[in-house]
Structure formats: C-alpha cells, structure tokens
Amino acid sequence: MKMKRILTLVCVTMLAACVFCVPAYAATGDVAGAIQGTWTTASQQIKMVVDNVVFPAIDLILAVFFFAKLGTAYFDCAPVKAL
Numbered sequence: 001m002k003m004k005r006i007l008t009l010v011c012v013t014m015l016a017a018c019v020f021c022v023p024a025y026a027a028t029g030d031v032a033g034a035i036q037g038t039w040t041t042a043s044q045q046i047k048m049v050v051d052n053v054v055f056p057a058i059d060l061i062l063a064v065f066f067f068a069k070l071g072t073a074y075f076d077c078a079p080v081k082a083l
Contacts, residue, residue, distance in 0.1 A: 022042075025034060 022038065
C-alpha cells in the first residue's frame with residue numbers, strides 16, 4: 001500500500017513537471033538570448049504576483065498576529081477587580 005502511494009506521488013510529480021515546463025526556443029541559434037528573454041518575461045510576472053498577492057497576504061497575516069498579541073497583552077495586564 002505504501003509503495004503504491006509513493007509510485008502515485010512520483011507519477012503525479014513527473015506529470016506536473018512535464019506540464020509546467022516551458023521550452024525556450026532559439027530561432028537564430030542564440031540559446032542564451034532565448035533564455036534571457038524567457039527569464040525577463042517570467043521575472044516581470046513573478047514580480048507582479050509577489051507585489052499583488054504575496055505581500056498583501058503577509059501583511060494580513062502579520063496584522064492578525066499583531067492584534068491577537070495586543071489583545072492577549074491587554075488581558076494579561078488588565079487589573080482584576082477584588083470581590
């Protein structure tokens with residue numbers, strides 16, 4: 001059963017690698033230029049995703065943690081009324 005899971009995981013990983021790989025074609029024989037062009041396009045997309053998705057998500061998570069920590073600090077330091 002464990003071997004079947006490992007084999008399935010390997011097959012899915014290999015299939016994902018085949019689907020998501022992007023070929024870099026060099027029409028004039030300039031392979032380095034083709035790779036640089038592909039990287040330039042990809043780096044612009046990566047920057048856009050990081051700026052529009054990753055940073056706002058990290059900001060939201062940090063804000064939630066900050067207010068949770070602020071709340072726990074308030075309740076730890078709040079005076080207790082004597083009966």
